[in-house]
Amino acid sequence: MQKSILLLLFLFFGNYIIPASFQSPQQTNQLILKVKVIGVKDGDTVEVLYYQLPIVIRLEHIDAPEKKQAFGTVSKQKLSDLCFGKNVTIISTGKKGNYDGRGRMIAEIFVNEKTNANKEMVKAGLAWHYKKYSKSDEYAQLENIARKNRVGLWADKSVVAPWDFRR
Template identity: 80%
Template structure:
């Protein structure tokens, strides 16, 4: 139900708030929204407010440590420091956006035209590149650099990927 309400609002209001700097050359290949971040659930999931409608957003391309996992709390705090209380720009694939099986919108989140929170989480070593769902060479390189420099969770001798921890 919530997903259908979100889609309805996005279809009718979404195009009214796209900043020129983020506009796509093809308006049907992505949805761009401005939302205020009102909550941080963990290192890869936030809650935003679009007009008066709360939307749960899953950061695309990354998977952060679970709360009970090593670096889980640190990852959540970093994302909170970067996003909480800020108005951000979401870029989600598809005209109506991209949603996962839990109803979360999957998107890249920008605090400004140059700062992508998804990439910042990888740069600081507080998330993995989620290769199961992303083939991005840029995200792979960001993870490799953090790993090479032993930043964040990569300082651990044997970091466990969240998808293995969940098993």
Template identity: 45%
Template sequence: MHLKTILLFLLLFIAKQKVPKEFYAKVIGVKDGDTIEVLYKRKPLIIRLAHIDCPEKKQAFGNKAKQFVATKIFGKNVRIVNKGKWHWNRLIAEVYYNKVENINETLVEKGLAMHFKKYSKSKRYHNLEQVAKKQKIGIWSQPNSITPWQYRKSNYP
């Protein structure tokens, strides 16, 4: 085997560590509104928040979403609930703080994230988004808001 092949294999093996469907971990980083880093069994693990998509950092409310997440969970132990799905070496999961609060849902409620319908058929997230839209809060206060996925498509060829 070539060295590059071995390194790639090791990277993928390390990135997709085996994790239970539910576990606790300490938040050691907030990459953006919908991506965090936790320390699980003394190893860093990237978590992509399930069901949602936050605005990109250069979009309106992108930095607010990141700051909101950091304020709520950075440095805290959180409960991670997942279905064993990975995407781009990130575990897709819901994150609970203060025992019962779901950061994924809270971001949608506050208008700091959209329901990511391409990857989620959840009625709960759909309904939370509809309420935020009606109240015109966060991203829904913008007259012509662009979805994060549309923004990425047009800005990252």
């Protein structure tokens, strides 16, 4: 809670207290941070370190299998392989104040200029396009290709979406 308050102060006071590597382009309403991934909680949630401030990031546009669900550990491992211990760029579009109901920042993670970890999870068939919260045609197309090619969890005959598994 205290860490979230600090981050909110950073956001409100902008140029007065934000380090130079923090960027928030006014015209695109994006929050861009250079961070280090210090933990992977599951296939769609990581913990990053922004200077000395740990921030939990929920990957935007996707929903991955739960830990106790089929492919849950495989999904977590894939995300770990993609970004754990690496310096990455996170970009949050500013929708819903950049946070979900659990206080996690919602963002896309870029391992480098060419690798979007969120998209890689869907391409690998280890996450769904989370249509309830994302209208992205690109993510929908990536999921359709993975389904068609029976990649990752799509190779399973009885796939259960995480939102159904949580019920």
